[in-house]
Amino acid sequence: MNCARFQVAVHEHYRGTLTPEESAALEAHARACPACAALREACEETCCKDFVATLPEWLEGNLEPAEQRRHERHLAICPDCRAYLESYRTAIALTATAFQTPAEPLPEALVRAILARRRADGDGDV
């Protein structure tokens, strides 16, 4: 198992979808590769659920520095959270542009209705 496969497999492991052989390969890789073993630890201290729960705070830069670093470590190992983060941001960007249609002039009747209501409401015209 190489490091790229490890990143994906570690999530499958937590989801319980790895075969016993794959789980064994995962363990073997973690023993042989200190970087992946450290990443797995990082993954365990901040799970995807925690990451997603605090995503807005993270995006707005409101997390404590230690928590911020935990998130970054988690992102480094977690392809699911990287994909989720990207799509979450895209959804926000799409929302912002979805209603951007040029505003049409108000119908004359509506302009007149608004001005008539003002006259009825106020002291009359100057």
Next chain:
Amino acid sequence: MGTLLTRDEEAELVAELKAGSARGYERLVRTFGPAMRAVTRRMLKNDEDADDALQEAFLAAFRAIERFEARSALGTWLHRIAVNAALMKLRARQARGREDGSEELEELLPRFVGLGVFASAQRAWGELPEDPLARKELCGAVRAAIESLPEPYRVALLLRDIEELSNEELAEALGVTVNAAKIRVHRARQALRTLLEPRIAELGP
């Protein structure tokens, strides 16, 4: 909608309004009305209610113009008034049929298993199409998805991500704590993301 008039034009218009000039009122309505109507229409979906809210918004603005200080831009000030008028209408509507929708929304949130990992692998969305027609279609799909959100979530999302209220302003507008407002927006965005996912997948790489 901040830059429809130059600074000088705006100062001139405000002076006219404060003097109670009929011409000034008309200019205000014609200049800012279209963008304000876009706000009330987004928020209220029903055009008749939207135009009602627009009228209420202008009445409120005419009454308050005396107290308008040039610290904020006229467009920004009117935008908030339009948002508030639309919110008042929404509240009247909600009083009639109470909607919560949190159960419905729950189904659109991501699921986690075990120690808290995603229950299924997440797929990156990649680049969105640049072709204008595909883009337009996607915008339509986004609007439809937003409109299908349960009402409290639809409104929170609109106010935060389209009308650009701050978390604090949103909390005040919704009458909830800042934390509750943030959570509502986050849930709404997540649900929207889930609703859009199949559309994005259709676009394909």
